[in-house]
Amino acid sequence: MTFAVTVGGNSVECGEDQALLDACLRAGVWMPNSCNQGTCGTCKLHVVAGEVDHGSSPVETLSDEERCAGMALACQARPRGDVELRPQGTSAARTANPLRDMVGTVREVSDIARDTRRILLGLNEPLTFDAGQYVELVVPGSGERRQYSLANTADEDKVLELHVKLVPDGVATHGWLFDGLAEGDEVDISGPLGDFHLPPESEDDGGPMVLIGGGTGLAPLIGIVRTALRRHPAREVVLYHGVRGEEELYDGDRLTELAEQHPNFRFVPVLSHEPADGYREGFPTDAFVEDVSTARGWTGWLCGPPAMVEAGVKAFKRRRMAPRNIHREKFTPADA
Structure with missing residues (x-):
């Protein structure tokens, strides 16, 4: 089942188990976003009409008072029906680089500093993004997702460059990226995400x-x-x-x-x-x-x-x- 989500004059379809932010970004409709984990509050918005399920929104980021006042975290909230949204500090949404799911092939894994690796991921099709944005990698066998910033410029759109720091006992780094990842492996990727980039x-x-x-x-x-x-x-x-x-x-x-x-x-x-x-x-x-x-x-x-x-x-x-x-x-x- 899908519902209509309206933001800044744009209407997009959102699944009942799909985050509001995910639906908007996949449709190319911009909404403020940064961590996409519910911890930073960048995607906090007003629910002008309709109701949402707040999911796992942390109370530290979205207080009970804010929920009662009609606020929500777009990266965590799911629609319960048709909803109208208004991001904080803006009255209209703008065009964004569409969020996409891709499969990347590992081109290079190299140690570049203490407990730090450079990972190059080749794509079959170019990814449209702005320098400074990031992508999510799906950790095999766990369903967990981890975010890594791109070191690329926008024209370097077919081989993504990531710099990864080892996290002791980390699900992604200790158990995968620093232990077993090899050239030729395929990696599930979602992106681009984040508002950390230069203006046009x-x-x-x-x-x-x-x-x-x-x-x-x-x-x-x-x-x-x-x-x-x-x-x-x-x-x-x-x-x-x-x-x-x-x-x-x-x-x-x-x-x-x-x-x-x-x-x-x-x-x-x-x-x-x-x-x-x-x-x-x-x-x-x-x-x-x-x-x-x-x-x-x-x-x-x-x-x-x-x-x-x-x-x-x-x-x-x-x-x-x-x-x-x-x-x-x-x-x-x-x-x-």
Whole structure:
């Protein structure tokens, strides 16, 4: 059985066991989304008419008071009948890259840093996405899904690049991606997902940018930086990569080469716990505060552990960056 879901003047069909967000994205109708696990609250919306089943929506993200007030999490809620929705902060939905299910073939599995792997997945058909978005992988034999950001630019649409950090006892990493995954294996993929990406090129004024990634939070920033510099080769861009020690750094050669091609681009690796000659020490958010006296007019991009992202928001605001220009993607553990 399906129901009509109306959002921003668009009407899509949604199955009774299908999440509202999933139905809209598959129809190419944009709705705010980030974690798609019910933990971030980005997809919180108003149910203007009709009723929904909140499913496993965490009370920490959607309180009882909000439920009574007609709020819901689009990534968790299912329709009980025809419904009309209004995302927060917007009165109309816009076109999105359609969410699709695909099968990818493993092209490469390589160790690039301590407990970190690069995985390349080949597709039979191109995937339409924006640099910075992510895909979900289905863990074989479990039905569990795990999210991984794309390091690609939008034109690199037939071989997806993922950077994966080993999670001790992790269902996806410990039991699969770091133990048994091999070239030629087929992987079930859904994507693209997430709102962490540059604005359309027509709205990009080429202004200065600062990006801070923690660990494999570097992955989407690589795609975003390369896209930003392709659009405006002379723009000022600073990219910080924060890790515990030198053995966790990766893609330095790739980013150094990018800096040689674009004199206004700087790459700054920062080590927090294991100092080494030639590298900044401390936290990347502190390094930014030391380096930049004012970020008024800049855009900021943060990706990685929640604590680092929150520290980055404070650092950006301290340097007078407008809150509307701060973009963030938190890597929340799947069991959170």
